Amino acid sequence: MVIKVFVATSSGSIAIRKKQQEVVGFLEANKIDFKELDIAGDEDNRRWMRENVPGEKKPQNGIPLPPQIFNEEQYCGDFDSFFSAKEENIIYSFLGLAPPPGSKVAKSPEEASSLPNGDVVGEAESTAEGTEKAEESGESEAQGEGAEGAGELPESPEKEEEGETAAEEAADVSKEGAEGEAEEEEAEAREEEPGEEEDS
Numbered sequence: 740m741v742i743k744v745f746v747a748t749s750s751g752s753i754a755i756r757k758k759q760q761e762v763v764g765f766l767e768a769n770k771i772d773f774k775e776l777d778i779a780g781d782e783d784n785r786r787w788m789r790e791n792v793p794g795e796k797k798p799q800n801g802i803p804l805p806p807q808i809f810n811e812e813q814y815c816g817d818f819d820s821f822f823s824a825k826e827e828n829i830i831y832s833f834l835g836l837a838p839p840p841g842s843k844v845a846k847s848p849e850e851a852s853s854l855p856n857g858d859v860v861g862e863a864e865s866t867a868e869g870t871e872k873a874e875e876s877g878e879s880e881a882q883g884e885g886a887e888g889a890g891e892l893p894e895s896p897e898k899e900e901e902g903e904t905a906a907e908e909a910a911d912v913s914k915e916g917a918e919g920e921a922e923e924e925e926a927e928a929r930e931e932e933p934g935e936e937e938d939s
Contacts, residue, residue, distance in 0.1 A: 791814060
């Protein structure tokens, strides 16, 4: 299976070039085999891409823009769907590929045999056991939240009092400064009164 990435090598749009570059760079960095097909220089590639993009994925004008990604003949998606799959760490399923062995997205045998509700295939659990597990997971989540918040210790009351004292002192200093300025202005005004000028 070969991933086909339809690109326009002579695109005038910087946004399209950046999107194409991101897709191609990601595939190269993750050693995913792909084939880059130019729609700008090859009319057959352009026609094939336009015909094989599903109708619901085509823009209003009907002409899909590159990059468009296919797995052989199967449409995978455009840049936006690629980006979403990459962010959600589901790129291999997006591309229709099996994840490489040892990758983080590969499921362990236990996960592969488990049902969506968390039960393991072939095991019968009573309702009470399921409830106990749910309660335990709730407790472990609460403990995990407590551990996360441990780095953010609240300030001690002493520090809060110091902060209040410092704030009060700053307010007092600015108040005193304002009163001192007012007194200076009054003194200057008294000196400049017209009836008290000294004759020489």
